[in-house]
Every structure is written in structure tokens, then in C-alpha cells.
Amino acid sequence: MTTRAQYDIPLVLPGLPDVADACVERLVALLKPRAGVTEVHVLPAVDAAPAKLCIHYDHDALSLATIRSEVHAAGAEIAQQFGHLLWQVDGVVHARRARTIEGRVGRLPGVLEAVVNPAGAVRVEFERAKITESQIEKALAEMGVAPSEQAAAPTQEVRELPAEAPPHECAKPAEAEREHEHEGPLGANSELIFVLACGVFLATGFAIEKLWQSVPAWLALGCYVGAYGFGGFFTVREAIDNLRLKRFEIDTLMLVAAAGAAALGAWAEGALLLLLFSLGHALEHFAMGRAKRAIEALADLAPRTALVRRLDGSTVEVGVEDLAVGEIVIVKPDQRIAADGFVIKGASAVNQAPVTGESIPVDKRAVDDPAQARANPDRLDAASRVFAGTINGSGAIEVEVTRLASDSTLAKVVRMVSEAETQKSPTQRFTDRFERMFVPAVLGLAVLLLFAWVVIDEPFRDSFYRAMAVLVAASPCALAIATPSAVLSGVARAARGGVLIKGGAPLELLGSLDAIAFDKTGTLTSGEPRIRQIIPASGVTKEELMAIAVAVESLSGHPLAQAIARDGKAHVGTFADLPATDLKSLTGRGVSARVEGELILIGKAEMFGADGVEPLSQPMTDAIEQLRQTGHTTMVVRRGDQDLGAIGLMDTPREAARATIERLHAIGIRRMIMISGDNQRVAEAVAKQVGLEEAWGDLMPEDKVQAIRKLRAELRVAMIGDGVNDAPAMASATVGIAMGAAGSDVALETADVALMADDLALLPFAVGLSRNTRSIIRQNVFVSLGVVALLVPATILGLGIGPAVAMHEGSTLVVVFNALRLLSYRE
Numbered sequence: 001m002t003t004r005a006q007y008d009i010p011l012v013l014p015g016l017p018d019v020a021d022a023c024v025e026r027l028v029a030l031l032k033p034r035a036g037v038t039e040v041h042v043l044p045a046v047d048a049a050p051a052k053l054c055i056h057y058d059h060d061a062l063s064l065a066t067i068r069s070e071v072h073a074a075g076a077e078i079a080q081q082f083g084h085l086l087w088q089v090d091g092v093v094h095a096r097r098a099r100t101i102e103g104r105v106g107r108l109p110g111v112l113e114a115v116v117n118p119a120g121a122v123r124v125e126f127e128r129a130k131i132t133e134s135q136i137e138k139a140l141a142e143m144g145v146a147p148s149e150q151a152a153a154p155t156q157e158v159r160e161l162p163a164e165a166p167p168h169e170c171a172k173p174a175e176a177e178r179e180h181e182h183e184g185p186l187g188a189n190s191e192l193i194f195v196l197a198c199g200v201f202l203a204t205g206f207a208i209e210k211l212w213q214s215v216p217a218w219l220a221l222g223c224y225v226g227a228y229g230f231g232g233f234f235t236v237r238e239a240i241d242n243l244r245l246k247r248f249e250i251d252t253l254m255l256v257a258a259a260g261a262a263a264l265g266a267w268a269e270g271a272l273l274l275l276l277f278s279l280g281h282a283l284e285h286f287a288m289g290r291a292k293r294a295i296e297a298l299a300d301l302a303p304r305t306a307l308v309r310r311l312d313g314s315t316v317e318v319g320v321e322d323l324a325v326g327e328i329v330i331v332k333p334d335q336r337i338a339a340d341g342f343v344i345k346g347a348s349a350v351n352q353a354p355v356t357g358e359s360i361p362v363d364k365r366a367v368d369d370p371a372q373a374r375a376n377p378d379r380l381d382a383a384s385r386v387f388a389g390t391i392n393g394s395g396a397i398e399v400e401v402t403r404l405a406s407d408s409t410l411a412k413v414v415r416m417v418s419e420a421e422t423q424k425s426p427t428q429r430f431t432d433r434f435e436r437m438f439v440p441a442v443l444g445l446a447v448l449l450l451f452a453w454v455v456i457d458e459p460f461r462d463s464f465y466r467a468m469a470v471l472v473a474a475s476p477c478a479l480a481i482a483t484p485s486a487v488l489s490g491v492a493r494a495a496r497g498g499v500l501i502k503g504g505a506p507l508e509l510l511g512s513l514d515a516i517a518f519d520k521t522g523t524l525t526s527g528e529p530r531i532r533q534i535i536p537a538s539g540v541t542k543e544e545l546m547a548i549a550v551a552v553e554s555l556s557g558h559p560l561a562q563a564i565a566r567d568g569k570a571h572v573g574t575f576a577d578l579p580a581t582d583l584k585s586l587t588g589r590g591v592s593a594r595v596e597g598e599l600i601l602i603g604k605a606e607m608f609g610a611d612g613v614e615p616l617s618q619p620m621t622d623a624i625e626q627l628r629q630t631g632h633t634t635m636v637v638r639r640g641d642q643d644l645g646a647i648g649l650m651d652t653p654r655e656a657a658r659a660t661i662e663r664l665h666a667i668g669i670r671r672m673i674m675i676s677g678d679n680q681r682v683a684e685a686v687a688k689q690v691g692l693e694e695a696w697g698d699l700m701p702e703d704k705v706q707a708i709r710k711l712r713a714e715l716r717v718a719m720i721g722d723g724v725n726d727a728p729a730m731a732s733a734t735v736g737i738a739m740g741a742a743g744s745d746v747a748l749e750t751a752d753v754a755l756m757a758d759d760l761a762l763l764p765f766a767v768g769l770s771r772n773t774r775s776i777i778r779q780n781v782f783v784s785l786g787v788v789a790l791l792v793p794a795t796i797l798g799l800g801i802g803p804a805v806a807m808h809e810g811s812t813l814v815v816v817f818n819a820l821r822l823l824s825y826r827e
Contacts, residue, residue, distance in 0.1 A: 002038055005067050006052040009042070012075035022112075022125065023078050024053075030074045031055065037067075082112075085124040085133060089145045092120040099480070100241045101143055108139055117484055143241070191234055191282045198231035198278060202271045209268070224267035231274030232258065234281065254475075257468035257801055264461050269802055273472070276805045301354045301389035302410055306338035307331075309398065320388075320405045326374070329399045331392045340403040342373050342384045348395030355387045355410055356498045356757030364397065377402040379557060382758065413500055413756070426508055427777050428483040435476050442474040449796070466796065473791035473804040478812040482780035485819035490773035493822050498756045499766045506752035508777070509735050511770030512716050516669055516763075517708060517729075519721035520676035520683060523739050523760065524690050525651040527559050527722075531567040532632060533648035535623045543573035545645040549637050551578040552593040552600050560635060561591070561602075563649055589700075590635070601638040604677075606698070608636060617643050631685040633678050656761040657690040663764040667771065671715065675704050675729070704729040718753075720763065737763070765827045772825055780815045787811040 013023055024042060031040045031053075039056040057067055092098050098116040105114040105122070110130025115123045122145075124136055140146065205223030232255060239252040254277050261270030305317050309328040320338050323329070328344065331337050337350070349361035367373040367384045386399055388408040405411060449467040453460045487504040494501045501507050518524050536545045550568040553561035580600070583593045590603015601607070605624045609615030616624070620636065620643045627634045632648035661672060673694040676683040683697030696707055708729045711717040719726065719733035722740065730736025730751060738751035740758030755762040787807060795804050 002056055002058060005055050005057065005071075006043065007055075007068075007071050009051045009053055012053060012071055013078065023082055026078050026082070027053065027074055030078065031070065034070060081128060083126050083128050083133065085122070085126070085136065087122045087147045089120045089122050089140065089147055092116060092122075092145060097238060098484075100238060101140070101145060104143060104241065105136065105139060108136065111136070117488065191278070194230045194233055195275065195278045195282050198227045198271070198275045201227035201230065202268070202275055205271070206268055221267065224271050227271035228258065228262070228267075228274060231271060231278045233278075235274065235277065254472065254805075257472050260464055260468045261801060264465060266465075269800065272802045273805050276802070276809050279809070301336070302405070302408070303336045303338050323401050323405060325401055325404065327401045329401060331397050331399055333392060333394050333396060335392050337386050337388055337390050337392060337399065339388050339399065339401045339405060340408045341386060341399040341401045342367050342370075342377070342380050343386060343397050344370050344400050346395055346397035348397050349393035350386055351391040351393065352387065352757070353498070354389045354391070355413070356759070361393055366397075370400065374400070379562075409756075413495060426505060427781065428487065428504055431476075431479050431483060431781070435480065438474075438476055442471065445474070445792075446471045465801070466798070469795035469799065469801045469804050470792060472801055473795045473799075473808060474788055475808065476784065476788065477808060478787065478815045479781065479784035481812060482784045482815045482819075483777050485816050486773055486777045486780060486822060489819050489822035490769060493825050494766060494769055497762070497765055497769070498759075499762055499769075500754040500756060501766070501770075502752055502754075506735055507770055508774055509716065509770075510718065510753060510767060511772075511774040513669060513718050513734065513767065514715040515671040515673070515711055515717040516664065517711060517717055517719045517733070518672065518674045518692070519719075519726050519729075520674055520678060520686055521559055521651060522722045523720055524657050524674060524692075525653050525686060527651070527758075529560055529563040529633060529649040529651035531563065531571075531647060532650045533627060534571060534645065535627070535648070536645035537617070537620060537643045540644050541573075542571055542645075543575050545637055545647075546571040547573075547575035547578055548595055548600060548639060548644065549602060549635075549647060551580040551595050552583065552591060552602055555580055555583040555593065556585070556591055558591075559651075560633065560649060564635065564647060568647075595639075598640050602635055604679075605634060605636055608638070614641060619643075620646060628679050628681050631682055633682055651686075653686060653689045654760055656759065660760045660763055661691045664767065667764060667768050669767070673711070675699055675707055677701075677704075701728055705732050708732040737766075768827050769822070769825050773822060776818055776822060780818055783811055783815055783818075 009024065013027060028040045028042065031037055036058045037055060038058065039054075041054055043052040043054050053071065055067060055071065092101060101122075102114050102116040105111060105116070105124060108114075108126075108131055110127040111124060112127065113123075113125045122140070126136065137147070201223045205220045205227060208220040208223060209217075235254055239255050254273065258270040258273050261267070261273065302320060304320060306320050306323055307315055307330045308318050308323070309315050309330055315330060323339050329338055329341065333348070343364050343366045345366055347363070347365045350364050351361045363383065364386060365383055367380070373380055373384065380402075386397075387410060388405070389410040403409075446467045449470055450463055452458065452463040452466065483504070487507055490507050491501050491503070494507075501510065521527055521529070534542050534546065536542050546568045549564050550572060553564040553568070556562070556565075578595050580593045580595050583591055585591055586603060586607065589607040590601065592602075593600050601613070605616060605621070607613060616636065623646045624634050624636065627646060627648040630648075632650055635647045635649065637644040637647070664672065671694070672692055673696060674683060674687045674690075674692050675696045676686075677699050678686075678697055680695070680697035683695040687693070687695035699707060704726070705728050708717060708719050709732050712732065712734060716734045718735040718737055719730045720737040720739060721730060722738065730738070735753060736751045737753045737755065739755050739760070753766060755766065791799070791804050791807060
């Protein structure tokens, strides 16, 4: 007999950011071949529960205890075998340097994957038995790369799997960090200083050679040699690293071309080549530094210290990394809030723009019941919840800490943005594949051109010069930086606007959407339904009906349950609080529980009369029909086999919903659909109010998945919901978008895109930014390939190395600065 067992993935593999991690695949692969196991797969997070590992096994061959032991043993084996690093480092100054470092780290024994982006984000997956964190860090240090201050801060904490290995060691004393802070012998501006020195030597040498004939010729040669030394200093380092990796890239090409020019006696031209190339490097470094600083600015939002009130009433200032859950932090007017938590004293307006992107300060007040808030911090009212990095207004408040500094919403956003920087977009993967084919073809063309003197009547000197010029012209330098610079800028701008986009792929896909499917409750509506009508059955009082409903629904976290628990208290009359136990969720239908030993069912009318549940009585069916005709969402209450009554609730559409739909239409979203588990007539009524023409109601969670798959067969579709019970549908969409992700771990981890604020108006901004990013990526690729297509025939026909380098480096700068325009994007 086949039986199923399910285990929470975060418990089996603690520390993973999401179920897409390779270690989950390894866990599945490790368990599948076990005798008695028939199937192993992953179930996405749903109903506030984490993602689960589902195992189908033969109950006659394996016991549940054996399966449990096998799962945890496999998880421990993987956790001890594999490690993950995510560091922000100093020393990555441009895309070619990033590729070189990526190649060298990727070749270290035991490193399974290494990704380095131009902004200094390094992601490494490695086998612990073959290499350690310290060895990886040492290898990076040998390349002049070291974790930056942001990497050492709690908000940049690396995600690690539990093992015998030592804890994260990237935090370094300030003195050690400063040793690696600079890129050259003269400090942070070494590259620019060397460029200026190269220019001075080149100009002096040219003046001596052309203007001051009386000066010895060897002096001019010495100046050119000096220009070579300063102009080629950083290029030589990069070329040596590439040659060790058996890679022949632009840096090597430039050195070969400069050496060839010197061999032909064209010292001035070779020095000019190195001057322009090194100047391009320096400017590219400056431009990419702007994008990098936009990311680092997120980490700087949180204060470094907090004023804590002790139990004896005294106050002390401590570092935010030392804050413990449950401590009371005093926040003075106009100060940044130091930790995630809830207000226990005072009232103020808080500027939440650093986390959620909301432009208007949000009023905050103290919780009514601190004990209840402490017991259920994830169900806190938004009016009492605050986030680290947000700015207090004119009132002093006291906040009880609910998360450690490393687990705050801001910390998670910074960590996910840093990891998103290392995720390559489809265009970037295409350009990488293109380069691997293109570079060998260019080298082959250059070799052929070396022998042009055999075919045409010209000296070898001219053939050699032409070949060098073609090598320079055809180098895909601008193409390499075209996509990463745009993705980096787009992700940074989105984060600053309160939208978390997890990498280049979601960023590009979001801009390519044809359709969007909206969940109803909490997305198009406010998510705060209110009780509008109560219809008790014959012989049942309204007070008795509501007392039982409140007792059961108080145990549930569903928005409709919370509404009944909240509003129903006003209708229980003299009934004492009834104890409810054994709550069970009947996904998509309702709940069951026991009150005073009797079975209570509360749910949609469709739950009754299916799966062995007795159908509703005719009077109750008539009451349900009456409520639905007026657009109410209905919940039926049954005790044992007796129908107690029906409760009608209504959820009001968001004020921004209609305007958001109109803006999405204006920017090119062709089709928009509301999908809901509610009755079709209720769904149609809400859709009409917000300006949607299509509404699909009566959908179970599995039906929503099928609906999204049907849409995706024809269109590129996004699914937007609350990131919890809509997770399966979001996972089936082209892009999954979570609403109101601030403070919600599940929403942050399950979605491709997270709108940090509970504000639908952020959606057009996110889609518009993504479309603009796609446009800029296409422009950059066109410029990059267009310049190569123009320069290659031009150099074959006689264009010199100097003009070729000028146009080549110019195109690289055009590409980078074009991408940086995204940092100032406005909808």
C-alpha cells in the first residue's frame, strides 16, 4: 500500500532561501533511489505553511519512522556536504574583471558554481569536504578582492547550511578591510591617476618627437615607454589572470595590439591605444560604481545602534546586531527605527518609503494587547507594525523587537537584492553563449589576416597591423557589460521604489507580459471583509450562531475567518467564550473544529453536499442565494448535522484598483482577469467595480493553477496574490508577484517579484520599469553588435588602431551610461 509523508523543507534543510536551490534537487535525487520509495517531489508553500517535501512510499516495506529517519539523515548529509556564500566585495571594477574572478573561483577544487557581477556581488556554491570558506576568501584576496563593509554587516549575512564548519567569517577588522579597499598602489583613485600619468607621458613624448627636434630621440622613446607602463599596468594584471584561465579576452588583445605597434615602431599609436583603453576602464569603473552604491545604500538605511529600555527602567545604547527578540527599543522623533517590531507605547507617523516605497507616512499606534501581539507577531495589525530602516515622525514611540537584525525585512531585502544581482537574465545567457562562439571566430579571422601579404602586395608589417586592429575592433567588450549593467540598475531602482525583483530573468519577463491574473481578496480588494448580514436558521438565535462562529474562526488566520472573529464579537450577546479545539483547514472550502465536543463545520456552501458531507437544508440554500444576489461572500455554520445559519461578508475594492487597471492597460497589458475562490456572481460584481471585464469564480487552489496554465499556453501571464495561499498559482505563472510582502517571509521567498507595500499602485511602476529595462537592454545589444559590425570591415579596409579603440571604448561607455538611466526612472 502506497502512503504519503510530508516534511517542511526549512526543517530538513535550514537556511535555504527558496525551494529552487540546487540542494533541494540533491535531496530529492538522494531519496528517490531508496528501496520502497516510489516518488519524491516538492510542494510549494501554501496557507502560511512552508514548502514541503512529499514522499510516496510502500507502507508494507517502510515504516513512517524509517522514512522520517531517512529524510533527516539525507538532509543532514547534504547540509554537511554543501555550503553557500553570498558576499559583497571590493575589487570588482568592471565586467571583464568580474568574469576573470568568476572563472578563477569556479576552477577552485570543490567549487560547484561561482557567479560574480560587476557590482561586486559574489555567489559561490561549494563542497565542504574539498574547500572551506576561508580558502575561498584567501583565493579572492590573492586576486585583490575582499568582503566589503556591507558584507560584514548583519544585513549582508551569508546564508549558510548547518554543519560542522565554522560560522561565517567574512567580518574583518576595519584595518584588514582597508588593506583590500583599493585597487592599486596609490589608493582608490589609482586607475585614474595612472591614466593621467599615461596621458602626460604620451603628450610629452609626442611633443619631443614632433616639435622639439633638438632633444635626443631616446628621451621621446622613454616617455612612450612610461606611457606604456602606466597605461598597461592594470591591463597586464587582467591579461595574466585571463591567460592562466586559458582565456583570450579584450585585455590580452589590447596588449598584443600595443606590443605589435611598438614592434613596428609606432610607439605613439600603441601608447594612445593603452591610454584610451585604460581611460575607458576608469570611466566604466566610475559608472558601475554608481549602480553599486545604489545597492549599498539599502544596507546603510538601518541605524547602527539602538536605545534599549531595560527591565529596571534604565536605558542603554547597544549595537543593532546585539538586539534580542522581546527587548524594548526607544525611538525618538525623526530617528530611524532600529528593528522590526510592534509599537507598545506612543503614536507617530512613520515614513516607510525605505522598505515599502510608500510616499506618504503611515500612522502607527500602540497595540491593544501586547501579549497577544507577542504570541502572534506575523498577524499584527499594520497600524502597529514597524520595520527597521523606516523613519519615525514627530512622536516618540517604544517598539518591542520581534526579529533579529539579520532577519529583519530590510536585511532580507538587501540580501535578496544582492543575490538577485548574480542571477543572469535570458539576454545575458544568450550573450555569454554568443561570446563563446564569437571570440574564437575573431581569432581565426585575425590569424588569416596575418597572412594577407601572401595574397595581396603589401609588407608583413601592414598585414600584422591590420590583424591587430581587427582584434581590437571585434572584441565584444560592450556586449559583455550591456545586460549586467541594465539588470543591476533596474533591480536597484526597483528596490528603492519598494519592489523586490529577484534577478535578471524576472526583470526581463515582467517587461514582456501580455496578461495579468489577479487574486481577489487582499489584492483587488482591501483584504478586510466586514460582516454585513447574519441569517440564523430556524430555532437558532443570532447570538448562539455567532458565538460558535467566533470561537472556531478565532483559531484561523484566513482573512474571512479573521473578519468573523473580529466583527462577530459584537453579536455574541451574553454567550460566554466557548472553547474551540482541533481546528483543521479544508483547503479552499472552509474549516472544521470541535466546540464542547461537537463537530463544527464553517465554510462555503459548496463544501456541503460533497466529499461525504450532508447537503444544506432548503431554507439555508435559499438564504445563501439571497446573500449572493446582493454580492455577499457567504459562510455557512453547521453543528453536527444541524445548520445553524449563514453569515454574509463583503470586501470593499481598493481605492487604487481601478486606476491601476487603467494604467496597466495604457502601458500595454492586453488581458487582465480576476480569479477567485468566491462565487462567480460575487467575483463578477467585484470585477465590474474595479474595471475588469473577466472574472473566473468558484476556483479551488488547484483550479487556479489550471487556469494559469491555460492562460500561459497562449500568453505570458503574471499571477499576483498575497504570496501565501496563491503560491501554487504564482509558481505556474510566467512571473509570480506577491502583494504586501513587507514582514512576510513566505511572500518574500515564494514570489519572483514582491511589492513590499500593500499597495496595488506599485504594479504599474514595476511593469513599466521592467519594460524600460528590456528596451535599454535591446538598445545596448544593438549598439554593441552594431559597433563591432561597423568596425570590423572598417579596420580590414584600413582604419587604424587608435580610431578603432576610441569608437570601441566609446560604445562601452554609451552602453553603461545608457543603463544607468534606469536609476532615475520615473513612471
